[in-house]
Amino acid sequence: xxxxxxxxxxxxxxxxxxxxxxxxxxxxxxxxxxxxxxxxxxxxxxxxxxxxxxxxxxxxxxxxxxxxxxxxxxxxxxxxxxxxxxxxxx
Amino acid sequence: xxxxxxxxxxxxxxxxxxxxxxxxxxxxxxxxxxxxxxxxxxxxxxxxxxxxxxxxxxxxxxxxxxxxxxxxxxxxxxxxxxxxxxxxxxxxxxxxxxxxxxxxxxxxxxxxxxxxxxxxxxxxxxxxxxxxxxxxxxxxxxxxxxxxxxxxxxxxxxxxxxxxxxxxxxxxxxxxxxxxxxxxxxxxxxxxxxxxxxxxxxxxxxxxxxxxxxxxxxxxxxxxxxxxxxxxxxxxxxxxxxxxxxxxxxxxxxxxxxxxxxxxxxxxxxxxxxxxxxxxxxxxxxxxxxxxxxxxxxxxxxxxx
Numbered sequence: 001x002x003x004x005x006x007x008x009x010x011x012x013x014x015x016x017x018x019x020x021x022x023x024x025x026x027x028x029x030x031x032x033x034x035x036x037x038x039x040x041x042x043x044x045x046x047x048x049x050x051x052x053x054x055x056x057x058x059x060x061x062x063x064x065x066x067x068x069x070x071x072x073x074x075x076x077x078x079x080x081x082x083x084x085x086x087x088x089x090x
Numbered sequence: 091x092x093x094x095x096x097x098x099x100x101x102x103x104x105x106x107x108x109x110x111x112x113x114x115x116x117x118x119x120x121x122x123x124x125x126x127x128x129x130x131x132x133x134x135x136x137x138x139x140x141x142x143x144x145x146x147x148x149x150x151x152x153x154x155x156x157x158x159x160x161x162x163x164x165x166x167x168x169x170x171x172x173x174x175x176x177x178x179x180x181x182x183x184x185x186x187x188x189x190x191x192x193x194x195x196x197x198x199x200x201x202x203x204x205x206x207x208x209x210x211x212x213x214x215x216x217x218x219x220x221x222x223x224x225x226x227x228x229x230x231x232x233x234x235x236x237x238x239x240x241x242x243x244x245x246x247x248x249x250x251x252x253x254x255x256x257x258x259x260x261x262x263x264x265x266x267x268x269x270x271x272x273x274x275x276x277x278x279x280x281x282x283x284x285x286x287x288x289x290x291x292x293x294x295x296x297x298x299x300x301x302x303x304x305x306x307x308x309x310x311x312x313x314x315x316x317x318x319x320x321x322x323x324x325x326x327x328x329x330x331x332x333x334x335x336x337x338x339x340x341x342x343x344x345x346x347x348x349x350x351x352x353x354x355x356x357x358x359x360x361x362x363x364x365x366x367x368x369x370x371x372x373x374x375x376x377x378x379x380x381x382x383x384x385x386x387x388x389x390x391x392x393x394x395x
Contacts (some may be wrong), residue, residue, distance in 0.1 A: 021140045045111045049118065053129025054137075058122035067114045071110055076104040080097060 041072040204347040219256040234308045234347045242311040246279040272301035
């Protein structure tokens, strides 16, 4: 990862944090999708857990964390499927 | 073979990461207060920044907040526009239905005389209008005067051969029984002069600015809207000040109806109904007299009855 790419990753990550904190859920979800395809969804897992803890979601149901885990599994499955197709064409 | 091992490695790593995350979530479920404390600690710089975005009067947060509020306002206005467009369609439908029902009932449209306004309150001493139609054109004293279709502004007070004077509802001392839509109450309206009339109501009746004032004696008759409310809790009454929807200085033409359009007032009708009820149970010619012992006298009394 180059320095420039790292800067973009960090700033996008911060944007995701503030979008969720400001209540722009739809915009946040779109940014999450872009971030996942550009980088990886692993970094989103701690973010979702921390946000759930911050908003006290662990007292009820940590929806954001569960969604993040689901999204991570889905994105990794898609990524591996795309890699298989690529390797077969090579 | 190498690709296969890489793929299985990635899959194993994905499952491991997911399992660790699930484990953390489950432990968070069991220890929510600990997680909340740790999260609050981690999120403190983000929390401060978020507060700054929410509350600061600096340029960037203000810009973001203004944009959001403008977007919300646009959304609200679009909703109102949708509702009002539907309302206008409903009004058109009701108007058509009203005309159709009036036609079915045989209610004929009243005839009106169009008159031009020669003089207005600023040139006449009191709240009067002078119009250029008189007895020659069929104007009668007491006929209602309209602006538009259903806004009634006063009554004809004097007619000459070729002109008439109209006494406006806002003339000082003019009294009319009105129906105030909104709180749906009947009240007295008094003219105050200067194009203003006053409705007095007891405290506690929820009148609002914009409530329509109907004059039920005149059909159809809307006078105006409540423009100002004077309500002091220590006083027994509250006052609503009414102004006509059209400014009197901008009046150019009015239409004059017929006296027959003014129906009996509610008080008169009430009085008549009460009299009717009171006299219904009285049978004429029945009188109670003292009975006598003789048969002849009793017979004569029975004959009287």
